[in-house]
Amino acid sequence: xxxxxxxxxxxxxxxxAATPGTDAAQDQSLxxxxxxxxxxxxxxxxxxxxxxxxxxxxxxTFGILDSNFYSSRNFTNLLLQMVVFAxxxxxxxxxxxxxxxxxxxxxxxxVAGVVMTILLRPGDxxxxxxxxxxVAILITVIIGWVQGMLVAKxxxxxxxxxxxxxxxxxxxxxxxTTSVTKVGTIRIEDDFVVGIANAFLSVxxxxxxxxxxxxxxxxxxxxxxFNRQRRGLPSKPIALIALQTIGLAIVTISVVWYANxxxxxxRGTVILIVLLVAWSFVASRLRFGRHVYAIGGNPEAARxxxxxxxxxxxxxxxISGFMAGIGGxxxxxxxxxxxxxxxxxxxxxxxxxxxxxxxTSLFGGQGRVISALLGALVIASITNGMDLLGLASGNKxxxxxxxxxxxxxxxxxxxxxxxxxxxx
Amino acid sequence: MSETxxxxxxxxxxxxxxxxxxxxxxxxxxxxxxxxxxxxNGAGKSTLIKCIAGIYQFDEGEIRFEDETVNIxxxxxxxxxxxxxxxxxxxxxxxxxVVSNMFLGREVTKGGYMLDEPTMEGAARETLDSLSVTxxxxxxxxxxxxxxxxxxxVAVAKSVMWNSKLVILDEPTAAxxxxxxxxxxxxxxxxxxxxxxxxxxxxxxxxxxxxxxxxTVLRLGQAVAVLDRRETTQQEVVHAITAGTVDSVPGMQAxxxxxxx
Numbered sequence: 250x251x252x253x254x255x256x257x258x259x260x261x262x263x264x265x266a267a268t269p270g271t272d273a274a275q276d277q278s279l280x281x282x283x284x285x286x287x288x289x290x291x292x293x294x295x296x297x298x299x300x301x302x303x304x305x306x307x308x309x310t311f312g313i314l315d316s317n318f319y320s321s322r323n324f325t326n327l328l329l330q331m332v333v334f335a336x337x338x339x340x341x342x343x344x345x346x347x348x349x350x351x352x353x354x355x356x357x358x359x360v361a362g363v364v365m366t367i368l369l370r371p372g373d374x375x376x377x378x379x380x381x382x383x384v385a386i387l388i389t390v391i392i393g394w395v396q397g398m399l400v401a402k403x404x405x406x407x408x409x410x411x412x413x414x415x416x417x418x419x420x421x422x423x424x425x426t427t428s429v430t431k432v433g434t435i436r437i438e439d440d441f442v443v444g445i446a447n448a449f450l451s452v453x454x455x456x457x458x459x460x461x462x463x464x465x466x467x468x469x470x471x472x473x474x475f476n477r478q479r480r481g482l483p484s485k486p487i488a489l490i491a492l493q494t495i496g497l498a499i500v501t502i503s504v505v506w507y508a509n510x511x512x513x514x515x516r517g518t519v520i521l522i523v524l525l526v527a528w529s530f531v532a533s534r535l536r537f538g539r540h541v542y543a544i545g546g547n548p549e550a551a552r553x554x555x556x557x558x559x560x561x562x563x564x565x566x567x568i569s570g571f572m573a574g575i576g577g578x579x580x581x582x583x584x585x586x587x588x589x590x591x592x593x594x595x596x597x598x599x600x601x602x603x604x605x606x607x608x609t610s611l612f613g614g615q616g617r618v619i620s621a622l623l624g625a626l627v628i629a630s631i632t633n634g635m636d637l638l639g640l641a642s643g644n645k646x647x648x649x650x651x652x653x654x655x656x657x658x659x660x661x662x663x664x665x666x667x668x669x670x671x672x673x
Numbered sequence: 674m675s676e677t678x679x680x681x682x683x684x685x686x687x688x689x690x691x692x693x694x695x696x697x698x699x700x701x702x703x704x705x706x707x708x709x710x711x712x713x714n715g716a717g718k719s720t721l722i723k724c725i726a727g728i729y730q731f732d733e734g735e736i737r738f739e740d741e742t743v744n745i746x747x748x749x750x751x752x753x754x755x756x757x758x759x760x761x762x763x764x765x766x767x768x769x770x771v772v773s774n775m776f777l778g779r780e781v782t783k784g785g786y787m788l789d790e791p792t793m794e795g796a797a798r799e800t801l802d803s804l805s806v807t808x809x810x811x812x813x814x815x816x817x818x819x820x821x822x823x824x825x826x827v828a829v830a831k832s833v834m835w836n837s838k839l840v841i842l843d844e845p846t847a848a849x850x851x852x853x854x855x856x857x858x859x860x861x862x863x864x865x866x867x868x869x870x871x872x873x874x875x876x877x878x879x880x881x882x883x884x885x886x887x888x889t890v891l892r893l894g895q896a897v898a899v900l901d902r903r904e905t906t907q908q909e910v911v912h913a914i915t916a917g918t919v920d921s922v923p924g925m926q927a928x929x930x931x932x933x934x
Contacts, residue, residue, distance in 0.1 A: 285811075480791040482798075534788055536780045539769075543777055546766030553764045554778030555749070614768035667767075667817055 279488045291666075299659050300608055300623045303652075307627060311634030318637055321511035327633050328508065329446060332517040333580045335625035337596075338603035339528050340572030342621050343565045345604055346532075346545045348613025349400060349407035351569045353414030354600055357392050358577030359422045359592025361385040365578055366435045366587045367425065369442065378441045386574035392418070393570020397563035407566075419592065426589045434588040437581060445520070446583035449513035458519060459505045465526075467494045517579055521622070524575070528568075529618040541565060545614030576600075595646070602649065603628050606656040612664050627652070677740065679704045679870040680725070680756070680839055685734030687720055694720040695731070696894045702839060702870040707861060709881040709902075710874045712891035713914055718874050721891070722841050726758045727751040739838070757832035758841040763824055767817030771809060772797045774816050775831040800830050804863055808856070822853030829860055839870040846880050858884050878907050892917045 290298065311318040337354050344351045368374060368381035376384075396414050400407045429435065437443055450458065470490045477484040508514045532538040540561050543551040552558050580596075581587045605611060606627050607620025631652060635645045678701035687695040695717045702708045710718050723729045725736070727745040736743050738754050745751050751758075765774050772790070775797045781789040797812050806826045809819070816827060825845055832840050842861065846854040861884045864871050875881050881888060882902060890898040890913040897917025900910060 476791050477794075480795055482791055482794055535786050536782050536788055537786070539773060539777075539780060539788060542769055543766045543773070546768035547764065549762075550764035550766050550774075550777065553748070553760075555752075556778050614766070 279486045279492075282486060282489055299656075300606065300620075300627060303606070303655075304623075304627055304630065307630050307634065311630065311637070315634070315637045318634055321507050323633070323637070325449070325508050325511045325513070325515060327629055328518050329515050329583060330633060331622075331625045331629035332446065332515065332521050333576050333583065334599055334603045334628055335521055335622045336524060336579055337573050337576035337600045338607070338621035338625055339524060339618055340569035340576075341600055341604040342607075342609045342616055342618055343528075343532070343541060343568045344407070345609045345611060346541050346613060346616055347562060347565050348545050348548075348611075349562070349565070350411065350601070350611075351396070351407065351414075351566065352411040352597060353392070353396065353418055354569060354573040354576075355597035356415055356418035356422060356592040357389050357570055358573040358580060358596070359587070360392070360418050360425075361389045361574035361577035362581030362587045362591055363422055363425045363435075364388055365442070366437055366581055367429055369437060369439045370429070370435065371438055378439050381439075382442070382578055385578060386571060389570040389574030389577070390567050391570070393567040393573075394563060396570070397566025400566065401559040401562040415597070422591050423589055426587065426591070433590075434586050436586045442578070442582050443585050444516060444582070446515070446517045446579050447585070448516045449508075450516060450519065452509050452513060455505045455509055455514040458514060458522075459501045462501050462522065463494065463498045466497055470494070517583075520575075520579070524572070525618060525622055532618050537561070537564070542614055547614075595649070598653070599628050599632070599649070602653040602656070605660065606653065610660050610664060611657065612660070615664075624656075678702060678737070679739060681735075681737040682721070682725070682731075683735045683737065685721075685724065685731045685736070687717075687724055687729060687731050693894050695724070697734070698891070698894070698896045700889055700896060702872055704838070704870055705865050705868045706886045707865045707871045707873060707884050709885035709888045710872055710891065711876070711878070711881060711888060711910065711914060716891040716914075717894040718891055719843070720894075722758060722843065722872065722874065725751065725756060725841065752835070755836060755838035756841070757835065757837040757839070759825075759828045759832050759843065759845065761843045761847060763828040765816045765824060765828060768815060770815050771801075771812040771819075771827050774827060775800070775834055777831075779835070796834065797830075800834050801826075803867075804830055804833070804860055806830060806860070820853065821849050822856050825849065825853075825857050826860055829857075829864070833864060833867070833869065837869065839872070840864055841872040841874075843874050844876070845873065846875065846877060854880065878910060881910075882907060890914055890917055 308318075317323055337358055341351060341354060362385070365381045365385035368376040368384060369378065392414070396407075396410050399405060399410045426433065426435065467490070470485065470493070474484045474487075474490065505514055532541065540551065540556045543554070543556060544558055544561055548558060551561075577592070581591070603624035604616070604621055605624065607616075607622065607624025609616025609620045609624075628649070631649060632645070635648065640648075680700075680702045682698060682700040684697050684699060685695055686693070686697055698717070698721065700710075700721065710721065712718050720729065724731050725745070727748045727750050730746065736745060738756075743750075743754060745754070766777065769777070772794050776793045781792045781796075783789050794812060801809060801812065804826070806823075808823055808826070816824060819827065829840070829842070829845070845857050845861065849857060858880060861871060861873060865886070873881070873884065885902050888898075888900045888902060888905065888910060889896055890900070890910060892914060898910075898913040900913070
C-alpha cells in the first residue's frame with residue numbers, strides 16, 4: 250500500500266434507504282426530523298456518526314503528520330486500495346446482519362483470484378476474461394452455498410464452519426498456485442482484467458458518473474416522497490432532501506474533481522458504486538432483505554412468521570462468497586498477479602473490521618450496506634497513512650487492532666443503550 | 674354475541690409419553706366473546722392453545738371451526754382458518770419498526786420481491802387506529818424502543834391484521850404495570866367488539882373478571898368448570914382452579930401433567 254489523500258466520504262451512492270427501522274422521515278418538518286434523529290442517537294442508534302468523527306480524526310492526524318497524505322496522487326491510491334476491502338465487506342455486512350460470521354472470505358477471495366488467473370494464462374488454457382472470472386465467481390458462490398448449508402442444516406456455529414473453511418481454502422490456494430508454477434507467483438497478462446483495478450475513467454466519464462450518483466439519489470428520494478404523499482403518508486421534508494442532495498453533491502463533485510487532477514476516478518470505484526447500490530436495494534427494498542434483518546433481530550420471531558430461515562441463511566453465505574469472489578478478482582487485478590500468499594496476511598481482519606467499523610453490529614440485525622464503504626474508507630486511510638509514515642508492521646497491527654477494538658466497544662455500548670431504552 | 678361456537682374442541686386428549694396433559698377436554702369460544710382460560714401451572718392451558726395453534730396435534734377428539742370439522746396439522750393450517758396466537762414472548766423483532774413487524778413474513782410486495790412500503794404503512798396505521806392504539810409516536814419506530822404495553826399492542830394489532838376470526842392471547846398482561854394493563858385489557862375488549870372470538874390466558878383473576886365473558890377452568894388436564902362471569906365470583910373460580918372435581922385423576926405417577934408450560 251502506498252499513499253493517499255482527503256475528502257471524507259466519497260461516492261456514497263445510497264446514503265438514505267436506511268435500516269428498515271429508520272426509513273424515511275416520520276414527520277413533515279425539518280425540525281421534527283432532527284429531533285427524531287437526536288432521540289435515536291440517545292437511544293444508541295448511532296448510525297454513521299462515530300465513523301464520521303473517526304474519519305475526521307484520522308484525516309486530520311495523518312494530514313498533519315505527512316503532507317503527502319493530502320496529495321491527489323495519494324487520494325486516487327486510497328480509492329484503489331479501498332475498493333477491495335469494501336467489496337468483500339459488503340458480503341460480510343450481510344453475514345453479520347444475520348448474526349453469523351464468515352472467517353473464510355479472505356481465502357475464498359484468493360481462490361477466485363487464483364482460479365481466474367490460472368484460466369487466463371495465455372494458451373494454457375487461455376480463456377477469455379469473462380469466462381475465467383465467471384467460473385471463479387461461480388466457484389466462490391458454491392463455496393458459500395456449502396458453508397451456508399453446513400451452518401443452516403447442522404447447527405454447527407458459523408464461526409467453526411468458516412474457520413475450517415479458512416484453513417481449507419488457504420490450502421486450496423497453495424495447492425492451485427504451486428501446481429502451475431514453481432515461482433509462487435502467476436502474472437496476469439489479460440489487459441481487461443488488469444484494467445479492472447488499474448485503469449481510470451476519463452475526465453468526462455468521471456463527471457458523468459458524478460451526475461448519475463447525484464441525480465440518482467435525488468430521483469430515488471423524490472420518487473419515494475411522491476409515492477408516500479400520494480397515499481397521504483408522512484414523508485421526508487423537501488428541505489431535508491435538498492440538504493442531503495447538496496451534501497452528497499459537494500462530496501461527489503470534490504472527489505471527482507480531485508481525482509481528475511491526478512489520474513482520474515479508478516474504474517474499480519464504479520464497480521464498487523454499482524455493487525453498493527444494488528446490495529443496498531436488496532437489503533432495504535426487497536422482501537429478502539427484510540427477512541435478513543428479521544433473522545438478525547429475532548430468529549425465533551422470523552421462524553414463527555413463516556420465514557424460511559435456513560434458506561435465507563444459505564443465501565446470505567452465498568452472497569458472502571459472491572462478493573469475496575468479486576473482491577478477489579479485483580485484488581488480483583490490482584496486484585497484476587496472484588501468489589501463494591494470496592488472501593493471507595491481515596486481509597480477513599481488515600474486511601471484518603471494515604464492516605464493523607462502518608457501523609454493522611456483530612450482534613446481528615443492525616447495519617447498512619453502505620457501512621462496508623465507510624469502514625473500508627477508515628481502514629484504507631489508516632493503512633495508507635501508516636504506510637506513508639513508514640511505520641513498522643508491528644505498530645501497524647497494533648494501531649489497526651486498537652481501532653477495531655474501539656469500533657466493537659462502540660457497538661457493544663450502543664446495543665446496551667438500545668436495550669436499556671427498550672425496557673422503558 | 675352469537676350462540677353458535679366459533680371454535681369448538683370436543684373431547685380432546687393429548688399425552689406426552691406417560692403424561693396426560695389434556696384428558697377429554699371440551700372447550701368452545703363464540704364470536705364476539707372473550708373466553709378466559711384459567712388454571713394452575715401445569716393444568717394444560719398452554720397445551721390446549723398450542724394444539725389449537727397447530728404446534729401440537731391432539732391425540733383424540735374433534736376440532737370444529739365455524740361449524741365444520743377441521744384438521745390442524747401445523748401453524749399454517751390454523752393461520753389459514755383465521756386463528757392467531759399472541760405468545761407471551763410476543764415474537765417481535767426489536768430491530769425492525771412497527772410496520773415491518775406487523776407484516777413480518779407476509780409482506781406486501783410489488784411483483785413478489787419488492788416491498789410495497791406505502792401500502793403496508795397505510796394498512797398498519799389503519800389497523801392501529803381501528804384498535805384505538807394511540808400511544809405510538811410513529812409506526813416507523815423500532816419496536817425495541819417501545820414500552821411493554823405498546824409492544825403488546827403491536828403484537829395484538831399484528832394478529833388482527835389478517836382477517837383473523839379467533840385471537841388467542843397468552844398472558845398478555847403478565848409483565849405490565851397497572852396503567853399499561855388497563856390499556857391492553859381495553860384492547861382485548863375492542864377485539865371482541867369487532868366480533869372476533871378472543872381467548873385470554875391469565876393468572877390474574879382481577880384481569881379475567883374485567884374482560885372475560887366466560888371462564889373455562891382447567892385442572893390436571895381436564896375442564897372442571899365453564900362459568901359465566903356475571904354469575905360467578907372470584908372465590909368460585911379459585912375453588913375450581915384448586916379443588917375442581919376431576920372425573921378421574923390421570924397420571925398420578927406424574928407430578929406435573931403438563932410438559933410444556
